[in-house]
Amino acid sequence: MQIRVTTDDDWPRVYPFFRAIVAAGETYAYPDGLTSDEARLVWMREPPGRTVVAVDGDVVLGSATMGENRPGRGSHVATASFMVDPAHAGRGAGRTLGTDMIAWARAAGFRAVQFNAVVETNTAAVRLWRQLGFQIVGTVPGAFRSSAHGYVGLHVMHLDLTGDTAH
Amino acid sequence: MQIRVTTDDDWPRVYPFFRAIVAAGETYAYPDGLTSDEARLVWMREPPGRTVVAVDGDVVLGSATMGENRPGRGSHVATASFMVDPAHAGRGAGRTLGTDMIAWARAAGFRAVQFNAVVETNTAAVRLWRQLGFQIVGTVPGAFRSSAHGYVGLHVMHLDLTGDTAH
Numbered sequence: 001m002q003i004r005v006t007t008d009d010d011w012p013r014v015y016p017f018f019r020a021i022v023a024a025g026e027t028y029a030y031p032d033g034l035t036s037d038e039a040r041l042v043w044m045r046e047p048p049g050r051t052v053v054a055v056d057g058d059v060v061l062g063s064a065t066m067g068e069n070r071p072g073r074g075s076h077v078a079t080a081s082f083m084v085d086p087a088h089a090g091r092g093a094g095r096t097l098g099t100d101m102i103a104w105a106r107a108a109g110f111r112a113v114q115f116n117a118v119v120e121t122n123t124a125a126v127r128l129w130r131q132l133g134f135q136i137v138g139t140v141p142g143a144f145r146s147s148a149h150g151y152v153g154l155h156v157m158h159l160d161l162t163g164d165t166a167h
Numbered sequence: 168m169q170i171r172v173t174t175d176d177d178w179p180r181v182y183p184f185f186r187a188i189v190a191a192g193e194t195y196a197y198p199d200g201l202t203s204d205e206a207r208l209v210w211m212r213e214p215p216g217r218t219v220v221a222v223d224g225d226v227v228l229g230s231a232t233m234g235e236n237r238p239g240r241g242s243h244v245a246t247a248s249f250m251v252d253p254a255h256a257g258r259g260a261g262r263t264l265g266t267d268m269i270a271w272a273r274a275a276g277f278r279a280v281q282f283n284a285v286v287e288t289n290t291a292a293v294r295l296w297r298q299l300g301f302q303i304v305g306t307v308p309g310a311f312r313s314s315a316h317g318y319v320g321l322h323v324m325h326l327d328l329t330g331d332t333a334h
Contacts, residue, residue, distance in 0.1 A: 029237040030238060030239050031238040069310075071196060072198050077307075112308075137306065138323055140325055141304075143279070147240075160309075
């Protein structure tokens with residue numbers, strides 16, 4: 001498995017699982033029914049942001065998109081989103097993409113990474129982020145309408161990159 | 168003091184204090200140096216969002232902008248931002264705007280209001296939101312670079328509108 005920055009040719013291989021994951025209604029609060037062009041604007045970022053794919057040869061296993069969490073006086077904190085093709089779950093693509101994102105954020109000089117909306121019932125993701133060092137800052141109750149579970153909480157998660165243990 | 172939905176004529180009276188408040192660097196992580204047109208796109212929302220001004224006759228004391236915090240499966244939670252002209256501080260415009268926003272969110276059927284980034288050193292705002300019923304869900308450490316205080320935390324604040332005390 002390799003991680004590389006996306007090219008325009010990758011999008012047609014990302015959009016099908018992007019669409020399927022959003023439609024499943026368990027992990028992302030994107031608008032419903034985004035067209036391919038609309039979704040591409042959401043997912044495929046230009047520098048200083050970055051979008052990558054995890055590939056095994058010609059097969060795209062998953063993708064991550066990352067950048068500043070806020071502009072201006074919040075631009076020292078990165079954020080990122082991840083999708084792994086359900087057809088390729090269990091091969092470690094999420095962990096590999098997450099590890100790559102953290103290395104990128106550190107190299108780019110960000111002081112922290114913040115996830116704004118990790119669905120609390122997405123326990124595999126929550127477990128992975130905790131294993132990679134993220135802490136749950138808080139949980140917004142009922143902020144996500146899960147297809148299977150109804151109203152569930154959204155975790156705000158945070159990884160400090162400064163080594164400042166006072167945080 | 169009255170609260171009313173903005174008209175196009177209001178923006179030239181809002182932008183000067185919008186610009187001053189962002190430039191002061193204590194409360195908002197908007198991009199630096201937004202032009203009037205760029206800032207108007209950020210602040211002045213069309214339905215289903217809403218932007219209001221607090222006015223005393225012809226004088227604009229402050230403004231608030233509000234709408235869905237997230238699309239899709241997060242669209243049942245509202246969010247809002249507030250600015251009071253420093254020249255008219257202490258007259259209760261912030262409280263009046265906040266009370267109006269909560270009434271709007273309730274009438275529009277939102278289940279909650281979430282503030283994503285309340286600067287922890289903005290103690291007047293934090294106190295006001297607590298008085299209006301908001302709770303601090305968590306505080307992202309160092310997520311805001313304050314002009315006066317350096318890196319300070321951003322509170323995620325939440326007001327439940329469902330009456331569900333289990334939350």
